Amino acid sequence: MSIFTVLLPDIGEGVVEGEVIKWLKNVGDALAQDEPVVQIMTDKATVELPAVKPGKLAKQHIAEGKIAEKDKPLYDIELAAGVSAPQDSHGHKEAPKQEAQVSEKPQATKATASAPVLSATGKALATPATRKLARDLGIDINQVPGTGKGGRVTKEDLEGFLSGESDSAPVSSEARSGNLPAVTMSKTPVFVYEGDERIPLRGLRKVIAERLVESKTIVPHFAYFEEVDMTELKKLRNELKPLAEEAGAKLTYLPFFMKALTLAIKKFPIINSSIDLGTNEIVVHKKIHIGMATATKDGLIVPVIRDADQKSLIQLANDSQGIAQKTRDGKASSDELKGSTISITNIGSIGGLGATPIINYPEACILGMYKIQDRPVVRDGQIVIRSMMNISFCFDHRIVDGANGAEFCNYFIGLLNNPGRLILGS
Amino acid sequence: MKINTVVIGGGPGGYVAAIRLAQLGIEALVIEKENLGGVCLNVGCIPSKAVIHAAKSFYKAKNEFGNMGIKISDPQLDFPAMISWKDKITQKLSSGIGGLLKGNRVSVLKGTASFVSKNQIEVLETSGTKTTVDFENCIIATGSSPIALPAFPVDQAKIVDSTGALALKKLPASMIVVGGGYIGLELGMAYAKLGTKITVVEFADSVLSAFDKDIVQVIEKKIKKLSIDVLTGTKAQSFKDSGSQVTLVCETPAGVREVTADHLFISIGRKPNTGGMNLEKLGVELDKQGFIKVNEMLQTSVSGIFAIGDVAGQPMLAHKASKEGEIAAEVIAGHKSVMDVRQIPAVVFTDPEVGQAGLSEKEAKAKGLNITVSRFPYAAIGRALTTDETDGFVKFISDATTREVLGITIVGANASDLISEACLAIEMGAFVEDIALTVHPHPTFGEILMEAAKGNLGEAIHMLNPKH
Ligand SMILES: Cc1cc2nc3c(=O)[nH]c(=O)nc-3n(C[C@H](O)[C@H](O)[C@H](O)COP(=O)(O)OP(=O)(O)OC[C@H]3O[C@@H](n4cnc5c(N)ncnc54)[C@H](O)[C@@H]3O)c2cc1C
Numbered sequence: 048m049s050i051f052t053v054l055l056p057d058i059g060e061g062v063v064e065g066e067v068i069k070w071l072k073n074v075g076d077a078l079a080q081d082e083p084v085v086q087i088m089t090d091k092a093t094v095e096l097p098a099v100k101p102g103k104l105a106k107q108h109i110a111e112g113k114i115a116e117k118d119k120p121l122y123d124i125e126l127a128a129g130v131s132a133p134q135d136s137h138g139h140k141e142a143p144k145q146e147a148q149v150s151e152k153p154q155a156t157k158a159t160a161s162a163p164v165l166s167a168t169g170k171a172l173a174t175p176a177t178r179k180l181a182r183d184l185g186i187d188i189n190q191v192p193g194t195g196k197g198g199r200v201t202k203e204d205l206e207g208f209l210s211g212e213s214d215s216a217p218v219s220s221e222a223r224s225g226n227l228p229a230v231t232m233s234k235t236p237v238f239v240y241e242g243d244e245r246i247p248l249r250g251l252r253k254v255i256a257e258r259l260v261e262s263k264t265i266v267p268h269f270a271y272f273e274e275v276d277m278t279e280l281k282k283l284r285n286e287l288k289p290l291a292e293e294a295g296a297k298l299t300y301l302p303f304f305m306k307a308l309t310l311a312i313k314k315f316p317i318i319n320s321s322i323d324l325g326t327n328e329i330v331v332h333k334k335i336h337i338g339m340a341t342a343t344k345d346g347l348i349v350p351v352i353r354d355a356d357q358k359s360l361i362q363l364a365n366d367s368q369g370i371a372q373k374t375r376d377g378k379a380s381s382d383e384l385k386g387s388t389i390s391i392t393n394i395g396s397i398g399g400l401g402a403t404p405i406i407n408y409p410e411a412c413i414l415g416m417y418k419i420q421d422r423p424v425v426r427d428g429q430i431v432i433r434s435m436m437n438i439s440f441c442f443d444h445r446i447v448d449g450a451n452g453a454e455f456c457n458y459f460i461g462l463l464n465n466p467g468r469l470i471l472g473s
Numbered sequence: 474m475k476i477n478t479v480v481i482g483g484g485p486g487g488y489v490a491a492i493r494l495a496q497l498g499i500e501a502l503v504i505e506k507e508n509l510g511g512v513c514l515n516v517g518c519i520p521s522k523a524v525i526h527a528a529k530s531f532y533k534a535k536n537e538f539g540n541m542g543i544k545i546s547d548p549q550l551d552f553p554a555m556i557s558w559k560d561k562i563t564q565k566l567s568s569g570i571g572g573l574l575k576g577n578r579v580s581v582l583k584g585t586a587s588f589v590s591k592n593q594i595e596v597l598e599t600s601g602t603k604t605t606v607d608f609e610n611c612i613i614a615t616g617s618s619p620i621a622l623p624a625f626p627v628d629q630a631k632i633v634d635s636t637g638a639l640a641l642k643k644l645p646a647s648m649i650v651v652g653g654g655y656i657g658l659e660l661g662m663a664y665a666k667l668g669t670k671i672t673v674v675e676f677a678d679s680v681l682s683a684f685d686k687d688i689v690q691v692i693e694k695k696i697k698k699l700s701i702d703v704l705t706g707t708k709a710q711s712f713k714d715s716g717s718q719v720t721l722v723c724e725t726p727a728g729v730r731e732v733t734a735d736h737l738f739i740s741i742g743r744k745p746n747t748g749g750m751n752l753e754k755l756g757v758e759l760d761k762q763g764f765i766k767v768n769e770m771l772q773t774s775v776s777g778i779f780a781i782g783d784v785a786g787q788p789m790l791a792h793k794a795s796k797e798g799e800i801a802a803e804v805i806a807g808h809k810s811v812m813d814v815r816q817i818p819a820v821v822f823t824d825p826e827v828g829q830a831g832l833s834e835k836e837a838k839a840k841g842l843n844i845t846v847s848r849f850p851y852a853a854i855g856r857a858l859t860t861d862e863t864d865g866f867v868k869f870i871s872d873a874t875t876r877e878v879l880g881i882t883i884v885g886a887n888a889s890d891l892i893s894e895a896c897l898a899i900e901m902g903a904f905v906e907d908i909a910l911t912v913h914p915h916p917t918f919g920e921i922l923m924e925a926a927k928g929n930l931g932e933a934i935h936m937l938n939p940k941h
Pocket of ligand 1: 481509585615
C-alpha cells in the first residue's frame, strides 16, 4: 500500500490559499476517483476538490476552518492496490479546469484602471521610483489599479489609492479581477477588551468588504422610497399559485417584481447601465441580467438571473429558486455569480420597513423589497385597509438624476399596483 | 570597541554597504582580511577585464588591423608589463575605495572576523592582536572562493585558479581550462588571443550552458576561430606531473584521454565563504547550497545579522552584491527598503560579449509564458561594419499580449555596455514600443536595440520582417 500526498492545487489565478470549509470524507473513508473530498473557500469562490486517485483517505493535513496553502499538503490517499501515484502531486491538472475559471485575469491590453494589472512576471507595472514610493507609503503596489498606459501604476495612483478614491472602476464584473484594492482601513485604532474574539477577514467576508467599500467610495448613491399597493398583486398571485404548482413552480412575489423591473427598464433603459471610466462613457446594457442578493451561511452572494426580460413568470420563479438554492449550497458556478446589470435585494421575508441598499457595483441601480403589511390607506377619500409594501431604489446619481429615478419608480409601481399591466407588457 | 554596524568583508557588497550606512548617519566599521575591493576588484572582475581588453587589442593589432589597411609588422607582447599594468589598475582602485571609506568616516580594521555572540565579534588583526568589537547590527559580506577539486590541489604554479591565472609570471604556451563557465571561458579566450594554446574541458554538453543555445553558438564560432579545443561531456579525473608541464587525464565520451599543457586552470565554480566565523553557534541558517539564508530585506535567521553578496546566494555577481549592500544599509537605517528589482543583468566578456537582462528564451518558455521572440543581427547595423565587428545578434523577448519587455539578450560587440538600456527598460516595466519609439543615435551599436524592438513588433526597418 502506498501513501500519496495531495497538495492544494492551483484553484484560480492568483489564489494562494483557501479555507478548508468542510471535509466531505473522513479519514478511513473509501475514495472513488473524482469523488469530492474537500470543500475549499477562497476569496473568489468555494470549490470542491475531487479525489485524484481511488483509495482511502489516510490523513487530513488541514483541519476544517484552517487555511490550506497552495502547493502544501492537503490530504493523503492510501492508494488502492495496483493504482500508481500521479506524476503531479496536485493531481488536479485536468479535473479543476472549470474551477480554475473562477477567477479571471483582466485582459491586460484593454484594461483600464479598473483593477490592478500585473506583468507576466506577476508584479505590478511600475517604475522603480514609484515602487519605492509605494513602500515608503506602506502600500502593496500589486493591489493598486494603475491608470497609466497598459495599467501602469503611477505616483498619482498611489496618492489616489491612499486617499481611498480609486478614481476608476471596471465597467462589468467580467472585466474585473478578484484582485480588488484592499479595503482601505481607517487609521482609528480598534479598542480591544479582554475576551474579545478575533475573526480573520478572509474569503467571502473579505470580498464583501472590498466590494462594498468599492461601491460606496466610487458611487454617489441616492435613495428613493415608495410604496406598492400589493392588494391586487396578492389576489393575482393567489389565483396563479395553484396553476404554477401544477407546473412545478413555487410562485412568490419576486418574479412579479422582476417582470416589472424588466418592463420599466424597457421604458427607461438608462437605469440598466454602468459607467466605464476607462473610456468616459456610460454603457447602457441591452441585456437585463438581474442579480439576486442571497443570504448564505458564509455571507451575501449575488447570483444572476440572465435575460430576465425574455423569461415568463414561471421561468423566473423556477430560475430564482433554483439558483438561490444552488448558491446557498455553495454549488453555483462562477459564471452564475457574475455579470448582473441590476440587482434586487429582498429582505421583506425577514422583516423591515425600509433600507438603503448598496449598489452592486458597477451597476447603476438596486431595488430593495420589504415587509408586506396590511395598513390603513386613503383611497377615494376613505380610509381603507390595503396590503402595502415599501420599496426603495438606490441609484448611481452620476447616471440617474432625481427626476429620472422618480419617473422610473412611478412607472414601476404602477405596473405592480395594477398587475394586469404586467401581462399587457406596458 | 563598540560600533553600531560591523561589515565583515570589504568587497563590492561590503564597502558599498558601509558607504551607504555612513550616508544615512550610521556609524560603520569594515573588517577586511585581505584587500579592500574584495574578489571583484583585486582578483575578479577588474583584473580579468584588464587582461581581456589587452588580449583583444593585441589580437586585433595582429590579426584584424590589416582588414582596415593598417599594417603593423609583428606586434610583440611584453606579458609581465601587461600584468603589471593590470596590477596598477587594481591598486589604484583599491586605494580609491580606502579614500572613499575614509571620506565617509567609515573605519577599516584589517583582520579576520569571527562571531563571539550575536552582538560581538572577535577580529584577529593582521598584526596578530585580537580585538573584540561590540555591535548592534552586522552585515556579513564575506564573498565566495573558487570550488576546489580534491584531485587537483591548487598550487598557483602549475595548477591555478582564477587568482593564479591572473598573476602568471610568463605567458604560458598552453593551458587547460577545467570548466567552461564564464570565468574559465573569458580568460581562456583572452589567453588564446595572446597566443596560448587553450583546451577547455567541460562536463556539460556545451560551454556557457546557462545561456540559450543560439547565443552560445555565436561564441562557439569564435572559439573555433581561435583554435581552442573544447572537450564537452568530459570529466577531469587526475593529473600527472610531466616535468615542466602537467598532464590532465580526462574521460571523454570517446574514452580516456590525456592532454598536456603548462598550466591547469581550475574554474568549476565558486562557493560561499561561510566557514570559520562561528555562524553555527549563532544559529545563522544556511540553505542547501551553503549560502546564508536571507529574506528580501537581507536579514538572516538571526535578528540584527544581515548577509549580502556572493555569500547570500545567486547570482554571484558584483552588482548584485552592491545593490544588496545598499538595501541592507537602508533597512538598518529604518527605511522601508527591500530587494524588489525586476532583473539582475549578467554580462560575459567572451568574444563576442554577452549581456542579458530579464528572462532568457528558455526561462520564459519554462515559465509557460506566451512570448514574442525576435532577433536582430549586428551585420545589419552600419556601426558594426565600421568597427569590423559584425558577429552576433540581439534577442528580444516580450509578452505576446501586453508587449511588456520581458528579456533581452545581446551577443556581440559591446554587449556589456548595451545591456544597460535593457536593464532600465525592464526595471521601468517598458513596453516594446517604448524602445522602438525612442530615437537612438546613428550610427551606433545602440540602434540594434531599437531595431530589435521594432522587429519584435514586425516593423524592423533594416531587416525584412518575417511574414505572419
Ligand atoms: C575571475 C573573476 C571574474 C569575475 N568577473 C565578474 C564580472 O565581470 N562581473 C561581475 O559582476 N562579477 C564578476 N565576478 C564575481 C565578483 O567578483 C563577485 O560577485 C563579487 O566580488 C562579490 O562581492 P562580495 O562583496 O559579495 O564578496 P567578495 O568580493 O568576495 O569580497 C569578500 C571580502 O570579504 C573578505 N573576507 C572574507 N571572510 C572574511 C572574514 N572572516 N573576515 C574579514 N574579511 C573577510 C575577503 O577577503 C573579501 O575581500 C568575477 C569573479 C572572478 C573570480
